[in-house]
Amino acid sequence: MVIDWLPSVLIVVLLALGVIGALRRVSLWRAGQPEKVNLIAGLLAMPGRYLKDLHHVVERDKYMSRTHVATGGGFVLSMVLVLIVHVFNVEQQIVAWALIGALLIMLTGAFFVFKRRLNPPERLSKGPWMRLPKSLIIYSLTFIILTLPAAGILPDASGSVLMIAVLSVGIVIGLGELLFGMGWGGPMKHAFAGALHLAFHRRSERFGGGRSTGLKPVNLDGDVLGVSKPSDFKWNQLLGFDACVQCGKCQAMCPAFAAGQPLNPKKLIQDMVVGLAGGTDANYAGSPYPGKEVGNAKGGPNEIITAGLVSQETLWSCTTCRACVEECPMMIEHVDAIVDMRRFLTMEKGETPNKGSEVLENIIATDNPGGYAPGSRTNWAADQNLAVMKEKKEADVLFWVSDGAFDMRSQRILRAFVKLMKHANVDVAILGDEERDSGDVARRLGDDATFQSLAQRNLATLGQYKFKKIVTTDPHAYHCLRNEYADFDKEGALEGVEVLHHTTFLNQLVQSGALKLDAFKGGKVTYHDPCYLGRYNGEYEAPRELLRSLGIEIAEMERSGFRSRCCGGGGGAPITDIPGERRIADMRMEDASTTGAELVAVGCQQCTAMLEGVVEPRPVVKDISEILVDQLAEEVH
Amino acid sequence: MPHKVISLISVGRHPQSGRSRRADQDSRAVELGLKLAGTDLDVVHAGSSQEPVLRQYAGMGLPKVTVLEQDESADALVSIADYLKSEKADIVLTGVRAESGESSGMTPYILSEQLGWPIVARVADIVEIKGDEAQVLLALPRGQRRQVTVKLPFIASIDNAAEAARQSAFGPGLRAKMDSQNGSTVEDSVRVDWSEAPAKARPKRLKIVKAKTAADRFKAATAKPQGGSGKVMKNESAQEQAQAIFDLLIEEKVIR
Structure with missing residues (x-):
């Protein structure tokens, strides 16, 4: 037959085009800032991270996890076998049968993808994503038919010119989506970028059941503080944005989105993709930022993000609650990106909105956001008979009071906790007026300079005293002390110290009978x-x-x-x-x-x-x- | 021709913590200066270029700060007056009163005396500069404003009613250039002998509320002060106006 060779040539050509596109995509990520990642170890760990960590998140939606296993697994397996059977022409019937098996698995998965797309929930992006299940079905059907002769079901050379022409169209549509689209920014990009994102994730501690939630410090000697342009992100952050599957689980969980504030985590990540690749958001087919029309955002790797790509209110709407990060099956770090961009607005532009600038100025001048006299920090405890570290020097428990000390409602919580500790005869002391704001608010508002200064001064104070535990009633201070101060703790002030939230500590007291x-x-x-x-x-x-x-x-x-x-x-x-x-x-x-x-x-x-x-x-x-x-x-x- | 605007800045003091900060009125003077002259604004400090507070001012978007290097014991007025004489400024903006040091509020007055320039005190805004005249809004109590026209060059002290200073950004503040020039070495001989002590709160006169109803209280809080004895002299000759002021000063025992 004259065009028998056509399918194998098409496969090779599309594969080559896909590889070229993929390399181009890689070069887009490389526009980002350097970040040290162990490439080999990451690649080796990748399959495990996919099968365990990522799948663990996807598993929350059983329908989708099964569908994905069938479709994705079927595709990877079938792709390898397609190369063996149709490109290298290995003529073993058993291989052909295996290929048909893989394709049938994939076809089943693709059918369920198709079924969900019949009436898709609002959080899902439409557009090219609606095409995907059809492409998947065409791919698997095409190759099933193409493989029948090799499996010995149909006699060889049974393909007429017409048949081969039809199948070739199927190959172009199917493999075009899967290989060409993977490299050139189609929906299947998620598989390629996602796999590498898992391998080179910026927070590798998250895999294997770990937790990594502390923000990364800004290098205050840098040319630009924070992220102004997409190319100011670390390269693996850009890679992470590209991994998004637009499933909208983040959007469904985002409190700001639900409140009608102009933030949609999914759209934000897609805007970052627009930024890193250059162009507009005209092709975005998901829910917009509430109250903002789609199609007006423009950006490029070296263009200021807040000048046309993402509005400032979008960045300031986030409560940093991490619901999106927790929900994201691709383990994208939305909050990191948002705070990175806030850092630019605060530390380079001086544009923290509303009360932000006043609060930051207060924190800088008085070490508390309210601008109260630092000498009045312990006034709340005037009647509490609490030991102060300055005199006591050593205690089992250091009670980190936090800025609740200045707020009358919070003082009721503080007093209740003190009473409980006294009841349990806990050897406790406070820092008194030596305590400062933990820096939580300053850091989340993008002022990492002030956070770092507070962290260093607080650590210097803590380093003077001996204690086994720090307990605080404020989860924000708890988070800073436990997860974010370590980056600045050169003297080891918190080494070997257990940082606890008061509920954890009280639970220990109750369980032990104290x-x-x-x-x-x-x-x-x-x-x-x-x-x-x-x-x-x-x-x-x-x-x-x-x-x-x-x-x-x-x-x-x-x-x-x-x-x-x-x-x-x-x-x-x-x-x-x-x-x-x-x-x-x-x-x-x-x-x-x-x-x-x-x-x-x-x-x-x-x-x-x-x-x-x-x-x-x-x-x-x-x-x-x-x-x-x-x-x-x-x-x- | 663009006008040369200079804002004078000093090291402020936070009222609660006593910590150094950009002074409130001075930073408003910088804000107004930025409105008038953009980044051509010349911001001048007499003191040390190592002073970290200068970075807080610079964070408002100043590419550089001119520092007249001098010891803490030296008289800042001498440095500043010399600088202003050499710079041919059109408008000099200061705070009404510094938050640290002598805090006498005399700086703009002594400068105006030495330079022979008019001074406008407690300025809320400079609305417009036309030719060699500026339209200035003065801040009066209870949010009232008075518009005056002043000939350039002049000195203006900026009231708390002026536009609040913009946020200070850490990065630009860190990178701003400190342009050091030699300041004076003349010792402030009067101040050297002073000793500083925390201020004692002065006893306050008890406020007797005469108003019986909420409406009365509202009136008392918002009504214009009724001076009564004041006199507006618009049509009299300059001679008569001057005589009236002179008489008043004698009556009030300001001069004897």
Whole structure:
């Protein structure tokens, strides 16, 4: 036959084109800043990361995980066998049968992809993604037919010219999508970029069940502080953006998106892709930033991002709750990118919106965001008879009070916690006026210079004293002390020190019998997971165990644990205060009310403030330490 | 021809922490200067170029800060007056009163005396510069403004009512050039002998609330002050106006 050779030639040509496109894509990523990654170790670890870590996230949606295993697995296997059978012409019937088997698996998967795309949920991107299942089906059908002769089912040379022509069209459509599209930015790009993203991830600690949530420090001697242009990102961050499958799980979880603020994590990542590749967002086929039309964003690798690609309000809408990161099956780091861009706005442009600039100035001048006299930091404890480290020098537990010291509502939490510790005879001391703001807000607002200065001064203070544990009632300070100070701890001030959230510590006291509690007799109780305790530090269990030890059966909200919805108070969001259609705190309180709870237990003063800001009637909001202190068992003498 | 604008800056002091910062009024003077002259604004400090607070001012988007290098004990006025004489400035902006040092509020007055320039005190805004005249808004109590026309060159002290200073950005502040020039070595002989002590809070006169109703209180808080004894002299000759001022000064025992 004259054109028998056509299929194999097409396969080779499309494969070559795909490789060329892939190399071009690699060069786009290389426009980013250098970042040290162990390439070999990463590549070796990649299959494991895919099969375990990534799959673990995808598995939350059983339908999709099975579909993906069938489609993706079938494709990879079939592609290898296609090369063996149709390019290298290995004439073993068993190989051909294996190929048909792989293709059938893939066809089944592709069918389910197709089925989901019949009536796709809003979070999914449309456009080229609607074409994908059809391309997948065409690919598998085409190659099944093409392989039948090799499997001995159809007689050889049974293909007429017409047949081969039709099959060739199928190859072009199918492999065009899968190989050519992979390299040249089609939907299948996710497989290629995603695999490499897993291999060269910037936070490799996240794999194998680890957690890596602390922001990376800015090099303050750099030419540009923060990210102004896409090429200011690290190269592997750019690679990460390219891995996005536009599944919109981030969008579905984003509290700012739900509140109608102009942020959609998926669109943001896609805008970053537009930035790194150059062009406009006209081809974006997903949900827009609420209130903003699609099609007006333009960018390029060396163009300022906030001058046309992403608006500043979008970046300031984020509460850094990490719900998107937690949900992302591709393990993309949205929050890192947002804070990187905020750093440019704050440290280079001086454009932190609304109260941001005032708060930062206060932090710089007084070490607290309210601008209060540093000498009044311990006023709240005037009647608490607390030991101060300056005099005591050594204690089992250092109680990190945090800026709640200046806020009368938070002081109730502090007092409750102190009372509990006294009851359990804990050897505790505070830093008193020597304590400073942890730097959390400054860092989330993009002012890493101020964060680093605070971290260094706090560490210098901590280094003077001896203690085994730091306990704090503020999950934000907890996160900074536990996950972010290590980058600056040259003297080892926190070496060997256990940093604990007060719920963890109290739970230890209760479990060890140091604290005796009566049963709780109030009504229904629900628990709100603070983002910086849960997603940032993985502590979901201690607060719940504490509540259970009071005999409380927690009425869980639909979104709880790692899927907890933010209260709206993180990341400096109440300070930058970007308008939306709803308030995030109102939505969270609605979640709580739906459970029928009369009391919302919280483990964070910021969450307390946000949730108590919701108009009544609503459930009462109490920190867990406040709940416990009311249930202290009276000692019988 | 663009006008040469100079803003004078000093090291401020945070009222709560006592820590060094960009002074509130001085940074407003820089803000107004940036509005008038953009980055051509010349920002001048008499003191040490190593002073970190200067970086906070520079973070407002100043490519450089002119520093007249001098000891802490030297008289800043001498340095600044010499500099202004050599620079042919059109407008010099200062704060009303420094937050540290003597904090007497005399700097703009002494400068105007030495240079022979007019001074406009407590400026809220400079609206327009036309030819050799500027339209200036003065800040009066209760948010009132008075518009005056001043001949260039002049000195303006900037009131807290002026536009607040923009945010200071760390990066540009860090990279700004400190343009050091020799300042004076004349010792501030009066100040050397002074000793500093924290201020004591002065007793406050008890406020007797006369208003009986909320409406009265509202009136008292918002009404224009009723001077009563004041006199507006618009049509009289300069001779008569001067005589009236002279008489008042004698009456108030300002001069004897």
